[in-house]
Amino acid sequence: MKHENYEILNLIGYGMAKFDAAFITEFGFSTKVSFYDYLISLGIAETRGVIKNRQDLFDPYFENSRIGWITGFDRYIHRKEFIDSFLGMENVKDYAEFVKLYLSDKFKVTEVVDIVTKPILVSKYKQIQLTGREAESYFISNFTKIDMFKDGNIEDARLYGDGYDFQVETPQNTFLAEIKGLNDRYGGFRLTENEYNKATEYRDKYCLIMVSNLAQSPKLALFPNPIAHFRLARTEVQSSPQIYYSSDSRHWL
Numbered sequence: 001m002k003h004e005n006y007e008i009l010n011l012i013g014y015g016m017a018k019f020d021a022a023f024i025t026e027f028g029f030s031t032k033v034s035f036y037d038y039l040i041s042l043g044i045a046e047t048r049g050v051i052k053n054r055q056d057l058f059d060p061y062f063e064n065s066r067i068g069w070i071t072g073f074d075r076y077i078h079r080k081e082f083i084d085s086f087l088g089m090e091n092v093k094d095y096a097e098f099v100k101l102y103l104s105d106k107f108k109v110t111e112v113v114d115i116v117t118k119p120i121l122v123s124k125y126k127q128i129q130l131t132g133r134e135a136e137s138y139f140i141s142n143f144t145k146i147d148m149f150k151d152g153n154i155e156d157a158r159l160y161g162d163g164y165d166f167q168v169e170t171p172q173n174t175f176l177a178e179i180k181g182l183n184d185r186y187g188g189f190r191l192t193e194n195e196y197n198k199a200t201e202y203r204d205k206y207c208l209i210m211v212s213n214l215a216q217s218p219k220l221a222l223f224p225n226p227i228a229h230f231r232l233a234r235t236e237v238q239s240s241p242q243i244y245y246s247s248d249s250r251h252w253l
Helices: 006-019 021-025 032-041 048-061 073-087 092-107 119-128 131-145 193-205
Strands: 153-156 166-169 174-181 190-192 206-212 219-224 232-236 243-247
Touching: 006 021, 006 048, 006 073, 006 092, 021 092, 032 048, 048 073, 073 119, 073 131, 092 119, 131 153, 131 166, 131 174, 131 206, 131 219, 174 193, 190 193, 193 206, 193 243
Parallel strands: 174 206
Antiparallel strands: 153 166, 166 174, 190 243, 206 219, 232 243
16 A cells, blocks of 8 residues: 655655665764654654665665665666656755755655755756656656557657657657556546647547556556547636546546
């Protein structure tokens, strides 16, 4: 079962596995035990073991003296790759500053938060919390596991805002891929009006990829021509000119 503080525990586990004692020092602690107890006092975890286990999850991916969880090694790599995509190049100080941002925002912690000097950390913080970003990261790493895309080349189209996330070019065809993500196995999705129009225009060349169960073991499901596949309800948001087309909730893979 997904821990209620899944995101911050992953960030802390990654930081401890990658930077070891230097990460803890950035928070003003000299021992893991004192750092564990501090996190417990904030309500992030119930026991020291919960935090240690999160570090164990990430230990195998970094060069350190610990073995961590070897069993299920590949199962958890998507979590490491997702954090890497935003924060893999940060040094220990900036990475810790990012975690402090999370603690300040979500847990109202003020005593460990320094003044953030890099606006890009704030921008990354806003982006990393979006389920869609994790789903997109997973798709980039695993799109060749989809039979239709296995010999394809991927091109990132997210910055263009043209109604799809990626273009996948195979020897036979060119596809547009729109990625949606769910933390669990059950739920729905929605298309913006731009996405809906693009799906209508390209039909079978426009593919919805649902990445479900992100919190545990992600699964990819491909749906060419989603307009024909799903029953979508048109909704206009009154507070903005945006129009969405929403699916019913369903069980995914």
